[in-house]
Each structure stands twice: as structure tokens, then as C-alpha cells.
Amino acid sequence: MTSAVNFPYYTVIAAQRRGEYLFSIKGGTNKRYAFKYQYEVIKGDPDRVYLNNYYLFPYKHGTKQKVTQGYNGDYSHQGKYAIDFDLDEGTEVTAIGNGVVVELREDSNLGGPYDEYLDDANYITIYQKDGTFAHYAHLKYNGALVEIGDKIEAGDIIAYSGNTGWSQGPHLHLEILEPVYMGLRTIPTSFLNYDGQIVRVKEGNYYYSTHYNRERFEVHLGEEIRDYDLENYLKKIDTDYTLTIRREEVDDTVIVYIRNAYPYDMEIELDLSKAINVSSSQELPYLTKVPANSEIYAILLRPEDNTKYWQYSIKCGYRRAKQ
Known part of the structure; x- marks a missing residue:
């Protein structure tokens, strides 16, 4: 058998494309031939990532929350650029950037402080305008306020926080994933602070969320x-x-x-x-x-x-x- 492409074959298919031609295989003359194939699909395009300089914090304008676990945290963030915010169960979760909902789960009511609950978290994943994916996890049972395919703008309320999955208590887990060759990797990110400055969060600190074109609010930080x-x-x-x-x-x-x-x-x-x-x-x-x-x-x-x-x-x- 012969083919005009080399294997393993890699390509990127644009969104909402059907019947995309990939390649053809030609059998030998007057000979029987057969083949098996396997494939793997990863969302996103590594060549179309244009990282935002910053995102919004994932909670309501004018409210503050504590970062309870930061990048490479000891409890469950080893080797990951992920952030945990101390949101009480039922707190409104807002989108950090513009995009479209591509994954969603809200049917789990299981959670606990052991890794056996790792696959039990409710979550929403949004494909963002800059080519990255924002993943919001540990959401409340039936706590999603969006559907797959919904277009989202930064600051929109998308869900209620919860305590599902591998979790020591109610909080919101957020990570930004960048497409790479046949995979996704978490990346460090910056956020818009209440004073207009762009900040990298630090575990243990409190941060106010400020949304675009909203009224100013009084800031009162203990530190x-x-x-x-x-x-x-x-x-x-x-x-x-x-x-x-x-x-x-x-x-x-x-x-x-x-x-x-x-x-x-x-x-x-x-x-x-x-x-x-x-x-x-x-x-x-x-x-x-x-x-x-x-x-x-x-x-x-x-x-x-x-x-x-x-x-x-x-x-x-x-x-x-x-x-």
C-alpha cells in the first residue's frame, strides 16, 4: 500500500467543518490489502493561540475572594498552573474571557478530600477567543447556567460554585489550557486588579474582581x-x-x-x-x-x-x- 502522506498523520481541522479530506491509501496492483487505523483527537489549534495579556477574576464585580491554592500547590496542583479560589457553595461564577462553551458536566453530587473523587467534579470548559481553554471545576450539582455551544462574554455568570470532585471544601478550581502538539498544557496567567494593574495571583492573598465598564467600588483589604x-x-x-x-x-x-x-x-x-x-x-x-x-x-x-x-x-x- 502507498499513500501521499507520512504516518503518523497530523492535521488541524477548522471548526464546524464536515467531510474534510485527509488522505488516500492505494493498494498494490492485483493484490488484496487491508489495514487498521487508530486516531486521537485533541481540541484546539496550537498555531492559533494569541494569549490575552490578562483575564478577569472568575467572580462578581466588586467582590473579593482568597486564593487558597496556587500554582504547583501542595494539595492537588503539583506540576500544574491552576488556581483555587475560596468561593462558598452557591457563589456565582463568572467568565474570565470571551468564548464558547465546549464541555460541560453538572450531574455529579459526589465529592471528598481523596483522589478517588478526581473524576466526580462538575465543570465547564470554554474555548476562548485567544485560542485557549478556560476550565472551571468543582461546580454545584445542576449548577451550570449555560449550555454547550453558548457564546460567552467576559463577566457573564456561567455557574454556581460547589464542592464536587476531589475537594477539601467548597471552592472554584480554575486553569487555563493552551493547545500544544496533540495535547493541552496549563499556563500561568495574569488578571485585571481593582486598580487597573495587571497582577499574578499569590496563594493566601485576597483579590477583588473588577469587570469592564462597571461602577467603582470601595476596596477594603486586611493586608x-x-x-x-x-x-x-x-x-x-x-x-x-x-x-x-x-x-x-x-x-x-x-x-x-x-x-x-x-x-x-x-x-x-x-x-x-x-x-x-x-x-x-x-x-x-x-x-x-x-x-x-x-x-x-x-x-x-x-x-x-x-x-x-x-x-x-x-x-x-x-x-x-x-x-
Whole structure:
């Protein structure tokens, strides 16, 4: 048998083409011939990838989420440029770029923290205008809001996040895949930040999503709070003869206030116990004086490494201040 092409034969067939001629095989003269063949199909065209400089974050405009696992993450991203965002179950997932839906699954209600659940995730894959594929995974059961073939624009709501597949808890898994010769590979990507800057995400950090031609919104990130932002805070309160600690959480930053509801000044000593992976904005033990019937700002607490577990307990000693 002879053929005008060499094997293995490789080609790219354009979208929505039917009856595409590939090659012909010619048998020997006056001889019987037979052949078997096998083939593999991979979506995409390696010669038609024009990577965007950036994408949108995959959640609603004006909201922020934490990156809980980044590129080559220890849990399930080894060797992959994939990102996990800490989305609660039922959170709206939005498209990061323009494209068309090419794959979808939403019939799974299985999930767990073991790799035996790897094939149980619900997902949507969108073939993007730049030639890449955006893959959104761990979606909610029956949580897709699109169908295969739907045209999508950046910022469109496409699904609800969930906890299906190999997952330790509700989140959204996102990866961008670039077509290569007979395969797909994950690639690092950049995103549009709230301030118009283009950023590469870092595991443990929080990021606001900003969409095109939408209203501006107030930004409040815990990592940007400093002592001098709060050092003049003082709130008058009624007398009830108690002294309490109040905590306010902004992302992974804890703002600690001291509330003195005595009708006289109090001397305070703050310290931590059972502390793991914790940093304080002030040297500990922290000594201060709280005026009568007042709440004041004390310290900031944060994890030393915001990708790891942290814990603490606050110890507070106090006595009436000397006049």
C-alpha cells in the first residue's frame, strides 16, 4: 500500500467543518490489502493561540475572594498552573474571557478530600477567543447556567460554585489550557486588579474582581491595614462594669479592640497563648491604658504565613489605673 502522506498523520481541522479530506491509501496492483487505523483527537489549534495579556477574576464585580491554592500547590496542583479560589457553595461564577462553551458536566453530587473523587467534579470548559481553554471545576450539582455551544462574554455568570470532585471544601478550581502538539498544557496567567494593574495571583492573598465598564467600588483589604490607620480610634460607651476584648476580622487580619465599661481608667496587659503561626503589630505583652467608658484600638493580628493554619488565644490582665 502507498499513500501521499507520512504516518503518523497530523492535521488541524477548522471548526464546524464536515467531510474534510485527509488522505488516500492505494493498494498494490492485483493484490488484496487491508489495514487498521487508530486516531486521537485533541481540541484546539496550537498555531492559533494569541494569549490575552490578562483575564478577569472568575467572580462578581466588586467582590473579593482568597486564593487558597496556587500554582504547583501542595494539595492537588503539583506540576500544574491552576488556581483555587475560596468561593462558598452557591457563589456565582463568572467568565474570565470571551468564548464558547465546549464541555460541560453538572450531574455529579459526589465529592471528598481523596483522589478517588478526581473524576466526580462538575465543570465547564470554554474555548476562548485567544485560542485557549478556560476550565472551571468543582461546580454545584445542576449548577451550570449555560449550555454547550453558548457564546460567552467576559463577566457573564456561567455557574454556581460547589464542592464536587476531589475537594477539601467548597471552592472554584480554575486553569487555563493552551493547545500544544496533540495535547493541552496549563499556563500561568495574569488578571485585571481593582486598580487597573495587571497582577499574578499569590496563594493566601485576597483579590477583588473588577469587570469592564462597571461602577467603582470601595476596596477594603486586611493586608493593607496598619496601626496608624486606627491609633486615634476612641468610642464612648455606657457603664456596665465590664472589660472586654472585641475582635473584627478583615480577610486574615484581626483588629483587636479593648472595651472598658468602668467609670474609671484601666491599665491593660494583652498577650497571646496557644499561638501558632501568628504575628502581632505590637510587641507582646502589650501594655496600654484605656480611658473610662471607652473602647480603643489595641493591636493587629495576622498569620505569619497566610497559606498555613494559624490559631491563638488572647490573655488580658487589667487593674484600675492609678490616679
